[in-house]
Amino acid sequence: MGTPLGDFIRAKRDSIQPEQLGLTDHGRRRSPGLRRSDLAGRAGISVEYLTRIEQGRDRNPSLSVVNAIADALSLSVADRTHLHHLAKITGGACAGRTRPAPPDRVVRPGAAATLRLLEPGIAVLTNGLGDILAHTSGFALVTDGTGLLDDDTPNLTRFVFTDPRARSLFPDWDTVADELAFDLWTGPSRDAVEWFSADLATLAGPEFTRRLNLHTPPPPSTLRVDHPSGHRLRLDRETLELVTDAQRVVVYLPADEETAGALDRLRSEHSRHRPGGLRLVA
Known part of the structure; x- marks a missing residue:
């Protein structure tokens, strides 16, 4: 039958x-x-x-x-x-199972205080699914005009795999996609990752699913960003794992003097139009 x-x-x-x-x-x-x-x-x-x-x-x-x-x-x-x-x-692929509770989106006071110390630098607090929970004004500056923060619950993984603007933002899109797919293996829970992946797979297709089971950590690399304003940025990343929350703080640092100068110009261009300070999304 x-x-x-x-x-x-x-x-x-x-x-x-x-x-x-x-x-x-x-x-x-x-x-x-x-x-x-x-x-x-x-x-x-x-x-x-x-x-x-x-x-x-x-x-x-x-x-x-x-x-x-x-x-x-x-x-x-x-x-x-x-x-x-x-x-x-x-009877397969999560049949009969209740959708698990989403990962905790609460931002502890200590995590928020850490981000405030990093102002006006570029830093973001995320969980293993790529949900953006909080960010500095510097992160808002670098992502301004990209669409990443337009959602009420922005998610970097979903943005990269489903928003065509991500390919213009990241010249090394394939590398960024590899990194985010691999990060799901360190997600907050296996069940949460499976549900998130199943939902994303229907939208993102093979570009996402073929990366999902690679199990190979991408080599460290400098992140290249083509800002919508025309500035080209090269950013090194430092990740601080918050073990108790399955959350992480990612700090972006200019990789060269040209990027540092471009960031100064961006801050000058936006200082009169965008308020500064930490933003809690969660």
């Missing part, structure tokens, strides 16, 4: 021609669409495992397998969302 998940995957596979995915058409097939072996190869799973999922004999594929199949089929955002829903009601 099939399942909604297996039926959907098989239907999508049957509707896709190999050339749509850049694959070689090997001639006549017994059924239309993509061969099971082609889909399994693209998803990095065995043909036997894919067969069990399609036939309903395996009702508990992991979130990483569901994401891999979505990537292999090049699903749209709407189809990805539907695939995750079917996985849940079929």
